[in-house]
Amino acid sequence: MGRAEERRARQRGGRRAAPKRSSGAGTAAGSTTATGTGTATGTGTAAGSGTRAGTRAESRAAAAGGKAGAKKGIRRFFTWKKILGTFFGMLLLGMGAFVALYLWIDIPPGNAAAQLQSNVYKYSDGSTLTREGDVNREIVDLDKVPKKVQLTFVAAENKSFYKDAGIDFRGTARGLLNTLSGKGKQGGSTITQQYVKNYYLTQNQTVTRKLKELVISLKVDRQKSKDYILAGYINTSYYGRGAYGIQAAAQAYYQVDAKKLSVSQGAYLAALLQAPSQYDYSSATPTGKRLVKNRWNYVLNNMVEEGWLDSAKRQAMTFPKPKDPKGSAGMGGQIGYMVEAANNALAKRLVTQGTAANINDAKALVDQGGWTITLNIDKKKQAQLEKSVKAKLTSKLNGKKRKVDDAVQAGAASVDPKTGKVVALYGGVDYLKHFTNNATRRDYQPASTFKPLIFAAALDQGAKTQDDRAITANTIYDGTSGRPVKGSDIAFSPPNEDDTDYGNVTVQRAMNASINSVFAQMGVDVGMDNVLKTAGELGMDVDGLQAVPAQTLGTMGASPLEMAGVYATLDNHGRKVTPAVVASAEHKDHTVTFPSAVGEQVISEEAADTVTSVLTGVVDDGTARVSVSQAANRDGQHVAGKTGTSDNNKSAWFTGYTPNLVTSVGLFGENPKSHAQVSLQGATGLIPGVGRINGGGYPAQIWAAYTFSADTRTTKFTLDTTQGAAVEPTETPTFTRKPSETPSSTPTSEEPTTQAPSTSEAPSPSETPSRTPTPTRTPTRTPTPTLTDGLPEDPVEPNDQ
Template sequence: MGRAEERRARQRGGHRAAPKRRRSAPAGGAAPAPGGSAGPAPGRRAAGKAAKPPKGRIRRLFTWKKILGTFFGLCLLTIAAFIGLYMYVDIPVGNADAQLQSNIYKYSDGTMLARTGQLNRESVDLAQVPKDVQRTFVAAENKTFYHDSGVDLRGTARGVLNTLMGRGTQGGSTITQQYVKNYYLDQNQTVSRKLKELVISLKLDRQKSKDYILAGYINTSYYGRGAYGIQAAAQAYYHKDAKDLSVQEGAYLAALLQAPNQYDWAIASDTGKKLAVARWNYVLDNMVKQHWLDAGKRQALKFPVPKAPKAAPGMKGQTGYLVDAANAALEKQLVAQGRANSIGDAEALVKKGGWTITLNIDKKKQAQLEQAVTSQLISKLDPKKRSVDGNVQPGAVSVDPKTGKVLAMYGGADYFKHFTNNATRRDYQPASTFKPVILAAALAEGATTQDGQPITANTIYDGTSGRQVVDRGSKVGFGPPNEDDQDYGPITVQTAMNKSVNSVFAQMGVDVGMRTVMATAAELGMDTKGMDPVPAQTLGSMGASPLEMAGIYATFDNHGKKVTPAIIKSAEHKDSDLALPDPIGDQVIPQKAADTVTSVLTGVVDDGTASDSVAGNSARHGQQVAGKTGTSDNNKSAWFTGYTPGLVTSVGLFGEDSKTHAQVPLTGATGPLNPIGHTGRINGGGYPAMIWASYTFEAMGDVSKFDLNTDQGAAVQPTQTPTHSQTPSQTPSHTPTSKPPTSSAPPSKTPTQTPTQTPTQTPTQTPTQTPTQTPTGGISDNPLDPGGGRNFGQ
C-alpha cells in the first residue's frame, strides 16, 4: 500500500473523528461502525438535529439588523416615491378664475330666483400694498415665510395623518402652500391633493420669488362679503383701495382669512367679535416680535371697526336675503357631512360656484308676505317726517309644519339698504313668545306648583305684578312687573297666557325648574348653547330669530314632532349632489302636551293680546288660529308668532338705529314709531299681528280646525265669567277666576292678603281683575334679571 493510500485509509478509519468525549453511544448498544467511527450515520445525525426544538426563532426573525434594514428600506422607498412624484408633478397653469362658476338659485317651482358668480376680484401689484400691510399677512399665517422652503413638513404630515384617520385637517400650512391650494388646486381634503400641494409648493418656492408668492396669496384668498383678493376686501370692509390701508386695517383683513364668515363684524356674534379682536391682537403682537412694528406704536393702535357692507349686484329686494340664507344652510350641511372642514372652507366651496340650488320658497306666498309687510307697515312709515320711523326693521318667516319647508321669508326692506337678514338674526329677545315653551315644559314633565298641584291650563297662580318668585319657600330675588304694572290676583294659566302675565310665568318657570325649561327649549329647536338657566329667561331674555321661533311653534303645530325649518329643497353640484336631512324629526314632547299648548294659544287670539288684530280680521272667515305676542325689554322688539293647522309664521319688529345699528326702542322722544292712532309703545298685538293676519288669511287656503288630543285650554273649554269672590295670594292660589281647575284638591295654603280695592266693572271676556295696587315698579338691577325686569309681554 502506498503512502497516499495509507493516509486515506487512516482517515477512513476515523483518526480525524471528533474526540471521544463528544461521541454518542450507538442506539441499542451497537458496536462502533467499522473503521473505528463511533458517531451515528450522517442521515441519523441530521434527523437527530431536526428533532430538537428551535431556539430563539422569533429573536432570530426580528434581529436589530433586520429591523434597521427594513426601516432604511422603507425610507429609501419613500424617498424614491417622493422623487418620482416630484419629477412627475409639474406646476399647473393657474385655474382659480376658471373654477369660479355661477350658482343658480330657483324657487320651489323651478323658476329662476337668481344667478350669482360674477367674480369680485381685482388683482393688484404687491408694490401697491403698503409694506406694513404685507407683513400683517406674514405675521398672521407664516412668520418664517421669508426664509423657509415653502413647506411645513410636520404640518403637512399631520394633515395627511388626520385626513387618513378621518379627523379633517388642521393648521400648519405655509403661505406658499395656501396659495397653491387657492390658485392651482382646490379645497378638497384628500391625501393626493395634500401631496400635490407639497410638491408644487417646493417647486414654486425654488422658481419664484417670495414677493411673487405673497402677491399671489393676498390676491387669491377669500375674505368674506364675496370679496376675493385684498383690493376687493379693502373696498368691501373699509371702502378704500388697498394702497390706502393702514396697518391696523391690514391686520383685520389678515385675521379674516382664518374665518371670514365668523369674523365679519357686520354679522358676527358677540363671541365671533371677541375672536376677531383676539386674532387682530395676535397679528400685531407677532409683528412686534418680528421687529416689523414698534411696540409703542402698536400699543397706540385701536381696533378699526369695518364699515357696513355693500350688497352684491343683482341681489336687491328680498333676493339677497334668500340667497344668503340658502348659502348659509348649504355651508352648514357641507360641514356636517364632512365635505368641508369648517364654515370658512364651506363658504369658499359655495362661492367657487357650480351649484344649482332649489329653495323651498313658494313664489306666490313670498309675494304675499312681502305685500303684507308693505301694506301693513312699510307704507305707513315716513322717516323723513319722523326720524324714529327709520329705526324699525321687520323680519318674518313662514313654515309648513307638516313638511318643515320655509315657504316665505322677509329679511328687510331691501338687501341693498340693510345687509343683515332680520328673519335669521338672533340678537333680539323673543320676549313673551317664549312663554308657551315654559308651559310645554310643565306639561311634558308633569310638573307641579310649589304646593304640589299639577300645572295645567286651569291651575291658579298669583298674577300680582312684581310678586317675588318663590322656590320651595325661599324668594329667589326675582319679581318681574306685568305690563303697565297691572295686578291680576289669582288667575288661571289660560288667562295668564291670554294676558301675557309675567309674574305667573316667572313662578311657573321656577316650579318646573329652569334647567328643564331650557332643555325643552333646546329640544324644540332653540339654540341654548352657553346659556345658564336663570329665572329671567322666563321673560324671553335670550336671543332668538323669527326662523327659530317659527320652528318651535311649528313643532307645537305638528303635535310635538320636531320641525327644523328648511330653506333648501335640493342642492346639486356639477360634480356631485348633496343629500339633505329630513326637516321632520322625532317626537320631542308628548302629543298631548303640544296639543294643549296649541289649545291654550287659541285663547290669546280669541280673548287675549292678539284679539284686536287677528280675531277681528274680516278675512278670517272662522279660521281657527293659535299664537302668542311678545314685547321685549324697553320695547326694542315686538313679536307675533301664530299658526293655523297648515301654516306657521313668525313676525318680528326690531328697533335698530339706522346709523349706528345699535338696539333702540320702537318708540321715539316725540311719540310712537307708528303714526296711525296708537298713542303708546308698539307691542306684538299691533303691527306684528296685523302683518301676520294680512299674510296668513290670504295664503292659508281652505278654512280649517286644529285636530287636538287634549281636554284643556281655550279650544276645548268655554269661557266663563269670574265670580271675583276670592282674594289674591302671595303664594299660588288654586281658586279660578275664569275656568274651573282640573284638580279637585283644594289648595293647601290659604290666602294671606286681601285686595284694597274691589273691581268696578265686570269683564265680558276671559278675565282680569282690576289692579289692587299700583307698584312703584322700575327697572330691576337684580343679577338674575339681565333683561332689566321690564319685559312687558304683549
C-alpha cells in the same frame, strides 16, 4: 526536565491563587516547603486553594455564559445594527417614494375653482329668483399693494416665508395625521402651500391632496419668485362677504382700493383669513370680536418682532373697524336675504355630510359658483308677505319726522307645518340698505312668545305645582305682580305689565293676558332645566343658556325663523319641524342631499294640542284679539298664537299659526349707525310713554294681513285634548297656594283653598271659553293696563297688549 516543569506549574498555580489568600496563608505555604513532609502538605494546600478558586471562576463563567446566551438570543432579533438598518431602510424607502412622487407630479394649470362662476337661484315653482356670484375678484399686481401691507400677511401666516423652501414638514405631517384620524383641518401650512391649495388644488381634506400640495409647493417655490407666490396667495384667498382677493376685500371692508390700505387695515384683512365668517367685525359675536382683535394684535406684534414695523408706530395704531357690508348689485329688496339664507343652509349641509371640513370651507365652496339652488320660497306668498309689511308698518315710518322711525327693523319667516318648507321670508327693508337678515338674526329677546314652551314642558313632563297639583289649563296661579317665586334657590320676583295685580287666575287666562308672575312660578314648578330641555326639543337653540327663572320671560336670543320652527312643531302635533329654506342644490362636482324637514315626535301629541288650544285664547280673548281675532278677512279661520314685547320695548313679536301655516313676525329697535339695540318707543307717531309698539300691535297686524291673504282656506284645528280655550272645559280649576309673604300693590282675594274658587277668584265663563272660538264671538276683555313707559329693568319683561 519533568520536575522543573512541574515546579514551574506549581509556582504559576500559586501565583494565580495567591491574590485569593491572606498573607498568613502565604507564610504557611512557604514553611512547608522547608521540610520533606511539608512539600506534600504545601502541595495539598496549594491544590486545595486552586480548586476553590477554580470552582468560583467556573461559577462566574457559567453565570456570565447564561446571561450572554440570553443576550445573544435577544440580539438575534433586536440588535443595534438591525434597528439602525431598519430605520435607514425605511428612511431611504420614504425618500425614494418622495422622489418618485416629485418626478411624477407636475405643476398643473389653475383649477376651475380659481375661476368662479355664477349661482342660479330659483323659486319653488322653478322660476328664476336671481343669478348671483359673478366673480367678486380683481387680480392686482403686488406692486399695487403697499409693501408693509404685504408683510402683514407674511406676519400673520408664515414669518419664515422669505427663507423657507415653501413647505412646513411638521405642519403637513400633522395635517396628514389629522386627516387619517378624522380630526379635520388644522393650521401649519406655509403661504406657498395655501396658495397651491387655492389655485392648483381643491379644499377637500384628503391624504392624496395633501401629498400633492407638498410636492407642488416645493416645485412652485423653486420655479417661482416669492413675490409671485405672495401675489397669488393674497389674490386667491377668501376674505368673507363674498370677496376673493385683496382688492375685493379692500372694497368690501373699507371701501378703498388695495393700494390705499393702511397697515392697520391690512393687518385686519390678514387676520380675517383665519376665520372670515367668525371674524367679520360687523356681524361677529362678542367672542368673535375679541378673537379677531387678538389676531390683529398678533399680526402687528410679529411685524415689530421681525423689524418690519416701528414699535412706536405700532403702539399708536388703533383697531380699524370695517365699514358695514354692502350687498352686491342685483341683490336688492328681499332677494339678497333669501340668497343669503339659502347659501347658509347649503353650507351647513355641506359640512354635515362631510363635503367640507368646516363652515368657512363650505361657504367658500358655495361662493365658488356653479350651483343651481332651488328654494322652498313660494313666489305668491313671498309677494304677499312683502306687501303686508309695507301696508301695516313701513308705509307708516318717516325718519324725517321721527328719528326713532329709522331704528325700526322688521323680520318674518313663514313655514308650512306639514312639510317644514320656508314658504316666505322677510329680512328687512332692503338687502342693499340693511345687510343683516332680520329673519335669521338671533340677537333680540323673543319675550313672551317663550311662555307657551314653559306650559308645553309642564304638560309633556306631567309637572305639578308646589302644592302637588297637576298643571293644566285650568290650574289656578297667583297673578300678583312682583310675587316672589316659590321653590327657587335664586330669588326672582318679576312684576307684571304696569305692576298690575291679577289675583288668582287660571293658566288659560294667564296666557291670554301674558302674566309674568304666573309663568315665572310655573317655570320653577317644572324645573328650568326641564323647560330648556323641552325648548331645545321643540327647536330652540338653548346651548349655553343658564337654567335660571329669568329665562321664563324669554330673555335669551331667538330669530323669527327659529320661533316659526318651534311653533310649527306645536302645530304639527308635537312632531319636530326644522324649517327648510333650500329644496335642492345641484353642482357638477358635488352631490348634496337634504333630509326631511319633519322629524320624530318630540313632545306628546296631547301636550302639543293642549298648548295650541290654550293659544287660541290669546287670539280670541287676549293680547292679539284686536289685531287678529277682529281682522276683517279672517272668515272663521282657526288661529293660535302668542304676542311678545321685550324689556324696554326693544323688540315686539307675534308668532301665530293656522292648521296650514305658521308665521313669526318680529320688530326690532336698532340704531342705524351703531347697530346698538334701542327702544321702539314713539315709533310711527305713537306718543312716547303712552303708546308703544307691542306684540299685539304691528307684528300681529302684519301677521293677520299676510296669513288671511296667503292661506285663504278656512280650516279648523283637530286637537287631541280636553283642555284650553278651543274646547269645552271638563274639569274644575285647580289651585296653587299663594305664598303668605307675597306683596301686593292692590288688594287681592283671600287665600285660595282646595275648593272651587269664588266669583272673585274664578275666571268668568268668557275667560275660559266653553266652545270652539269663531270670529263672531265677543269675549270679555281681560284687564287692560294703562300703556305707560314704566318698564322694569332687566331681566324683567313687561306683558303684552
